[in-house]
Amino acid sequence: MNQDNNEKVQDKAHFFLRVLASTIDSVTLFLVMVWLLSFAAASKTLPELVYWLFVFVLVMYSPIWLIYATSFIYYFGATPGKLLSGIKIVGENGKKLSVKRILFRQTVGYLFSMLFLGLGYFAVLKDAKRQAWHDKAIGSEVIVVRPIWPIGLLALIATGTLLFFVVSSSVTNALSGPLKGEIEKFITPFVKENRENYKEDTNSPDSEEDDLPNSVYDLKQI
Amino acid sequence: MEENQQPDWTIGTLYEKAWQIVKKNKVLWILGMAVASATSSGSGNINLPGEMFQQPETTQKSTEAANVLGAAASSPFQEILNATSPLFANIPPYFYIFFGLNMLFLLVYVIVLFVVYKAWADGSLLHGIELAKEGKSVSIRESSERAFGSLKSLIWLNTIPGLVFTIVILLFFGIFAFTVLKTDGIVRLITVIASAIFMIGLLVSAILLSITQIWAPRQVVIDKKPAKKAFLDAFTITLRKFWASVLLGIVNMVLSFFLIGVPVLLFFGVFIFLGFATNGNTVIFPLTIGLIAIAMFTLIIGLSVVIAAFTSFKGTVWSLAYHAIRGKYDK
Numbered sequence: 001m002n003q004d005n006n007e008k009v010q011d012k013a014h015f016f017l018r019v020l021a022s023t024i025d026s027v028t029l030f031l032v033m034v035w036l037l038s039f040a041a042a043s044k045t046l047p048e049l050v051y052w053l054f055v056f057v058l059v060m061y062s063p064i065w066l067i068y069a070t071s072f073i074y075y076f077g078a079t080p081g082k083l084l085s086g087i088k089i090v091g092e093n094g095k096k097l098s099v100k101r102i103l104f105r106q107t108v109g110y111l112f113s114m115l116f117l118g119l120g121y122f123a124v125l126k127d128a129k130r131q132a133w134h135d136k137a138i139g140s141e142v143i144v145v146r147p148i149w150p151i152g153l154l155a156l157i158a159t160g161t162l163l164f165f166v167v168s169s170s171v172t173n174a175l176s177g178p179l180k181g182e183i184e185k186f187i188t189p190f191v192k193e194n195r196e197n198y199k200e201d202t203n204s205p206d207s208e209e210d211d212l213p214n215s216v217y218d219l220k221q222i
Numbered sequence: 223m224e225e226n227q228q229p230d231w232t233i234g235t236l237y238e239k240a241w242q243i244v245k246k247n248k249v250l251w252i253l254g255m256a257v258a259s260a261t262s263s264g265s266g267n268i269n270l271p272g273e274m275f276q277q278p279e280t281t282q283k284s285t286e287a288a289n290v291l292g293a294a295a296s297s298p299f300q301e302i303l304n305a306t307s308p309l310f311a312n313i314p315p316y317f318y319i320f321f322g323l324n325m326l327f328l329l330v331y332v333i334v335l336f337v338v339y340k341a342w343a344d345g346s347l348l349h350g351i352e353l354a355k356e357g358k359s360v361s362i363r364e365s366s367e368r369a370f371g372s373l374k375s376l377i378w379l380n381t382i383p384g385l386v387f388t389i390v391i392l393l394f395f396g397i398f399a400f401t402v403l404k405t406d407g408i409v410r411l412i413t414v415i416a417s418a419i420f421m422i423g424l425l426v427s428a429i430l431l432s433i434t435q436i437w438a439p440r441q442v443v444i445d446k447k448p449a450k451k452a453f454l455d456a457f458t459i460t461l462r463k464f465w466a467s468v469l470l471g472i473v474n475m476v477l478s479f480f481l482i483g484v485p486v487l488l489f490f491g492v493f494i495f496l497g498f499a500t501n502g503n504t505v506i507f508p509l510t511i512g513l514i515a516i517a518m519f520t521l522i523i524g525l526s527v528v529i530a531a532f533t534s535f536k537g538t539v540w541s542l543a544y545h546a547i548r549g550k551y552d553k
Contacts, residue, residue, distance in 0.1 A: 047312040054313055054321070061324050063331070108339045115255050116526060133252070136362040137342075186305070 012130035013087040013142040015122070020152050024081030027159045033060060034166045041170035044178045046186055066106065073102045082142070085152035092139045101138045109134025229466065231546040233473055240538035243351070244531060247360045253347040254534030255526065260340035341376035345369030347534060348443040351541045375442045378449035379435065387431055394420060433460045433467045440544040441552070455552035462551040470543060474536050481532055482525060489521050 013021075036059060040052035072079045077088035077096070089105075091097045097105070113120025113133040120133030135141060174180065244250055349372075350365035369376075394417075401413045437456035441447045447455065460467060493514045500506040 046309050050309045051312040054317055058317065058320055058324060061328060063327050066331075104338075104342075107335055108342055111259075111335070111339055112256055112343075115252070115259060116530075117523075133362060137346075137366045139363060139367065189305075 011143050013085075013144050014130065015124040017085055017087055017144070017149055018124060018132075018142060020149060020156065021079070021081040021085040021087060024084055024152060024156050024159065025079050026081075027156060027163060028080065029065070031159055031163045031166065034163060034170065036060075038166055038170040038173070041174040041179070042177065044182075046179075046182050049179060049182075066103075069106055070099065070102050073097070073106075074099055081152070084148070084155045086144060086146040086148040087142050088145050089140050089142050092141065094143075097138070097140055101140070105134050105138045105140060109137045112137055230463070230550070231466070231470075231543050233470060236470075236539050236542050236546075239542055240535055243354045243538050244535045247350070247354045249360045249362060249365075250347065250350050250354060250534040250538070251527070251530040252362065253343065253350050253365060254532070254537065255530035256343035257340075257347050257537065258529050258533040260336065260343045337377055337381055338373070341373055341380050342366070342369050344380070344439055345372045345376050345443060347537050348372075348439060348541065351534075351538050352444060354538075355541070355545070372439075372442050375447075375449035375452065376439055379438050379442065379453060382449075383431060383435065383453060387427070391424060394424070429468070430457070430460055430464075433464070433471065436467070436471075436540050437544060440541060444541075444544065444548070459547065459551045463547060467543075470539070474539065478532060478536075481528055485521065485525065485528075489517065493517065 033056070036052070036056045040049050040056065043049040043052060069079055072083075073089055074097070076083060077090060082088060089097065089102075091101070113123075115133075123136075124130050124132050129141060131141060346362070346365040346369040349368040350360045353360045353364060398413065398417045402410055405413060434453065434456045437459045438449075438452045441452035441456050442449065445452075493510075496510050497507075497514065500510045
């Protein structure tokens, strides 16, 4: 009996395997976010920057992510991160979950698991069936389909590295491109106006002690 | 409002039994935390109408102040608006439509999510309490699965009565404001007096609705009644057991104050005093701030556990009270 139970528990995905899968999904999401923002960083003018920021907000706050996660779990039993980690989400007795249950798990279930500083997620560590609270809420289990977690780990390293390069190139573009000058040109009139208002209020003419910056990029010199 | 001669329950007995149940079944605390988090999230007020009226007033006031001081005309807000308008020149019109749809979806999503979450949390806790009362093992799995069966009715109970009541209040204030602004003399006086009476009526209705919303979910979960029937029967119970229900509610509130309110007040009192007392001391003050931060974190964790246990305890008290009057007053 103990051997049977041990074998059954081994079928269930361990906490760290689930963390690996979630991290792959999160890093992939960040990669998409940063990729969109890289277009904004490469903008040459402020209207172009605003355009790409608009695109970013439209994509990131659209229902596409919920549809994406639900569709993957419904058709493949797992999100890409879980597929790469060799695990999948099934109902009790190994049955496929319905769309309603998947939606509930991904929304209400995750909210429930976040209680007590995410204790619902850590419940996997102590639970006999390795279920988190959102699994218990709808009767799902996360099982190991194939032991390919090294592929998941490689995928995580690859996506993480790609993310790092996209972030660095975006930052470089933003700091060295024409955008920096455009932002400076936009903000400088406000800084100058505040400076003039300050002089009027204090009745102080130009003096050696007057060290207000002429532009926002002079702030770094202070 | 009729009352039975013999009390159906005594608060002491309810509390004792409820505590035994809650102490033995810690899973109820988790479900209690879910209910508490759903209730606190949903109780935030969106003062959108107030904010919308505030801005023009602020702009007007700043313009008046500028004129009084003899300073040059335009407000900072107007300047920012003029400066930023050209930035949106590249945005095609259909982007605004998609943006509006996105925001609408987000709003609907958040509302639906919390309505479903609250209904599920309430249902799970009530089912968990029933399992515990029957001496069965309480689990999140079993409680949640049973809650799915009551979900639609609980969603109805959590939304429709409150929505109708809110519409009545808004209509009342709308009519009141319109009548007061458009009339004067004796008509306005009569309107104000009638409105005061109506507001007292609204207050009583709010109390009746609150108590009905305690009995109704138990009618759904325990007696498996459909939502509308549960609400109407619960209202009947409320009228017949009004004072006993109000007394139980008040005792719960007082207990809640001592369990939750007092520690919070004590904490803030002691640490505000410490903060002021050590202010200016460059060595002790940072240490005090650090100590306050650690204490605050500990307080939040501790209070979360207390709130979780107390919410499940309160739920159990009301469920036991319902069992004491079940079938007696809802005809």
